[in-house]
Amino acid sequence: MIAKKIAKLRDEINYHLYRYHVLDAPVISDAEYDVLFRELAALEAEHPELITPDSPTQRAGAEPLDAFEKVTHPAPILSLANAFNVEDLRAWRARIGRLLPDPEMALAYTVEPKLDGLSVVLTYRDGLFVQGATRGNGEVGEDITQNLRAIRSLPPRIPIDPTSELPPPPLLVVRGEAFFPLDKFEAFNLARMEAGQPAYMNPRNAAAGSLRQLDPKITAVRPLTLYVYDFIAWGGVDAPETQWDRLALLRGYGFPVSLDSRYCPDLACVAAAYEAWHEKRNQLNYEVDGIVVKINDRPLADSLGFVGKDPRGAIAMKFPAQEQTTKLLDVQVGVGRTGALAPTAVLEPVEIGGVIVRHATLHNYDEIARKDIRIGDTVFVKRAGDVIPYIVGPVADLRDGSERPIEKPSRCPACGEPAVQIEGEVAIYCDNPACPEQLARRVEYFVSRAAMDIDTFGGQTAVLLIEKGLIHDIGDIYYLSRDGLLALEGFKEKKADNLLAGIEASKQQPADRVLTALGIRYVGGVVARLLLDALGGIDALAATSQEALEAIEGIGPGTAVHIITWFANEKNRRVLEKLRAARLNFAVEKQESPQTTAPLAGLTFVITGTLPAMSRNQAKAFIEQQGGKVTGSVSRKTSYLLAGEKAGGKLTKAQALGVPVIDEAALQQLILDANQKHTVR
Numbered sequence: 001m002i003a004k005k006i007a008k009l010r011d012e013i014n015y016h017l018y019r020y021h022v023l024d025a026p027v028i029s030d031a032e033y034d035v036l037f038r039e040l041a042a043l044e045a046e047h048p049e050l051i052t053p054d055s056p057t058q059r060a061g062a063e064p065l066d067a068f069e070k071v072t073h074p075a076p077i078l079s080l081a082n083a084f085n086v087e088d089l090r091a092w093r094a095r096i097g098r099l100l101p102d103p104e105m106a107l108a109y110t111v112e113p114k115l116d117g118l119s120v121v122l123t124y125r126d127g128l129f130v131q132g133a134t135r136g137n138g139e140v141g142e143d144i145t146q147n148l149r150a151i152r153s154l155p156p157r158i159p160i161d162p163t164s165e166l167p168p169p170p171l172l173v174v175r176g177e178a179f180f181p182l183d184k185f186e187a188f189n190l191a192r193m194e195a196g197q198p199a200y201m202n203p204r205n206a207a208a209g210s211l212r213q214l215d216p217k218i219t220a221v222r223p224l225t226l227y228v229y230d231f232i233a234w235g236g237v238d239a240p241e242t243q244w245d246r247l248a249l250l251r252g253y254g255f256p257v258s259l260d261s262r263y264c265p266d267l268a269c270v271a272a273a274y275e276a277w278h279e280k281r282n283q284l285n286y287e288v289d290g291i292v293v294k295i296n297d298r299p300l301a302d303s304l305g306f307v308g309k310d311p312r313g314a315i316a317m318k319f320p321a322q323e324q325t326t327k328l329l330d331v332q333v334g335v336g337r338t339g340a341l342a343p344t345a346v347l348e349p350v351e352i353g354g355v356i357v358r359h360a361t362l363h364n365y366d367e368i369a370r371k372d373i374r375i376g377d378t379v380f381v382k383r384a385g386d387v388i389p390y391i392v393g394p395v396a397d398l399r400d401g402s403e404r405p406i407e408k409p410s411r412c413p414a415c416g417e418p419a420v421q422i423e424g425e426v427a428i429y430c431d432n433p434a435c436p437e438q439l440a441r442r443v444e445y446f447v448s449r450a451a452m453d454i455d456t457f458g459g460q461t462a463v464l465l466i467e468k469g470l471i472h473d474i475g476d477i478y479y480l481s482r483d484g485l486l487a488l489e490g491f492k493e494k495k496a497d498n499l500l501a502g503i504e505a506s507k508q509q510p511a512d513r514v515l516t517a518l519g520i521r522y523v524g525g526v527v528a529r530l531l532l533d534a535l536g537g538i539d540a541l542a543a544t545s546q547e548a549l550e551a552i553e554g555i556g557p558g559t560a561v562h563i564i565t566w567f568a569n570e571k572n573r574r575v576l577e578k579l580r581a582a583r584l585n586f587a588v589e590k591q592e593s594p595q596t597t598a599p600l601a602g603l604t605f606v607i608t609g610t611l612p613a614m615s616r617n618q619a620k621a622f623i624e625q626q627g628g629k630v631t632g633s634v635s636r637k638t639s640y641l642l643a644g645e646k647a648g649g650k651l652t653k654a655q656a657l658g659v660p661v662i663d664e665a666a667l668q669q670l671i672l673d674a675n676q677k678h679t680v681r
């Protein structure tokens with residue numbers, strides 16, 4: 001009886017784990033799951049003899065090991081030959097053709113993501129997960145069963161769905177790739193660094209490091225997952241004849257199988273899939289270094305044999321590398337518009353994904369210290385998608401002792417004023433508002449498309465005007481004289497007039513752009529609109545307290561502090577007055593919406609008693625039509641109580657709260673009065 005109950009709970013929980021971690025489609029809430037899990041744990045505590053290895057309570061139950069045992073794989077765990085482009089792919093197809101009776105025979109393929117993780121081999125006996133191993137040298141790997149059991153998407157028993165009609169296979173050995181999802185990687189690394197542990201260089205290293213833990217309890221708290229893609233050995237069941245059907249059967253058993261895999265009837269489809277994958281590469285939640293192309297007909301593929309450890313029937317089509325190593329030659333310090341001093345790496349030029357990279361961001365000095373990056377180091381540089389190339393970390397093993405630490409700047413490289421570190425912030429700042437470099441960045445931002453959008457105002461112009469002393473702050477932009485411009489090198493009449501016309505036209509920009517253009521930290525376009533929607537204008541914003549700012553939906557304490565500090569600054573105030581005197585828009589232009597012009601807009605009514613001409617429902621509809629709101633009970637927020645005959649408790653309450661009481665005639669009068677006011681205005 002108890003044994004049955006435990007077995008049922010076990011299956012149920014395993015199924016819900018599968019729904020959650022493999023299908024991404026849970027059918028019960030986390031709370032309901034917890035109830036089931038606790039119930040099972042309690043029953044197992046009373047009956048430890050009934051605990052089985054596939055119980056969800058056993059995922060991280062094992063004791064730490066001293067070392068991993070060796071495991072001999074039932075068949076070699078092979079590798080793959082590489083192709084780097086469609087030409088290589090066609091060459092591969094031609095090579096295969098020579099081994100086929102008909103070189104031109106039609107072949108279908110599967111295209112699977114080539115995950116950049118760790119190859120694992122999983123053994124199931126009579127449906128029960130009994131062993132998991134690393135690939136090792138392809139013949140002998142290491143037994144990491146306990147660690148793999150801790151991965152929640154790994155089925156402890158197959159088929160995992162208790163209603164499945166598939167019989168549990170007597171023996172099934174499958175291969176897959178364990179990996180660290182990207183969305184979890186960054187947060188995980190940050191937490192590690194905060195705890196004083198070294199960060200992992202990339203998700204692949206994190207996956208490998210997590211699986212090679214001797215204590216499965218550590219693996220259990222790492223968000224690893226896996227995809228399964230191949231049959232290695234089987235007994236008492238038939239493996240399907242095609243790779244596509246194999247993937248389907250694996251999925252049917254409850255293994256996580258990539259849903260991104262594709263069936264391709266010909267090579268053109270494969271080539272197109274390669275391009276498509278390449279494009280979406282940086283949008284996936286896992287790292288892929290290419291696609292794997294497999295001949296769908298498995299007996300045929302297997303009959304082609306191997307070259308070394310690479311089967312001829314499949315090939316990896318690699319994407320261009322996104323990471324390379326090169327030498328860090330120097331660090332330059334840039335000055336941002338907020339004064340933040342940004343360290344930029346000067347690199348020995350290196351090609352990454354078809355582009356020569358000479359510079360990369362080092363983010364900030366905390367990051368440099370954490371990663372212990374030194375000048376002269378060989379470093380990993382990554383360039384992925386649209387992100388600016390950045391330094392992943394140093395290859396510490398390649399140091400020869402000549403490397404020098406990277407010093408935090410004590411002064412601004414542009415103006416020479418002392419650099420300061422603001423409490424609670426990682427960046428180091430140049431605190432000099434007159435710093436020419438900072439000013440150039442601020443002017444560039446002010447005129448940029450995101451802000452005042454003055455397209456006749458180029459970046460070079462900003463630098464020149466500052467250098468010649470025509471601009472000392474962003475306010476000066478509106479006081480440039482034609483003569484002053486004409487005296488500058490490279491300024492002919494047309495150029496000067498264009499620039500002045502662009503500046504003049506920008507005076508029409510709405511207040512939210514003006515606010516954005518001020519360059520207050522964290523106040524970009526979206527936040528500027530939020531602030532002005534709530535407050536109506538820049539002057540109101542300048543007068544608002546920290547608490548009142550934080551009360552605005554979407555404004556946090558960090559943003560509020562920067563706003564307060566900005567407006568408290570005497571120099572900023574003077575800039576603001578220059579802009580006001582130039583007649584820039586400081587207030588949101590009022591749009592008369594039908595809601596606000598409706599006579600009863602903003603008023604709340606409660607209706608009670610019997611009205612002379614209208615039913616209560618008619619009265620309600622009438623009030624709403626005129627823009628008012630009708631609620632059911634009287635409170636301090638009620639504007640008027642509309643009362644007819646036989647009014648009861650609501651009338652008493654309204655009188656007690658001082659809510660004005662009106663009758664039907666007074667309501668009509670109210671509307672007339674309101675309409676009159678609007679026409680006068």
Ligand code: IVH
Pocket residue numbers: 078079080112113114115116118119177229230292311314316
């Ligand atoms: S098939 C004979 N399929 O890539 C079959 N491998 O470069 C050989 N990999 O060692 C492997 N995703 O660790 C295959 N869908 C996939 C894969 C995949 C990742 C890894 C695997 C293999 C390496 C070959």
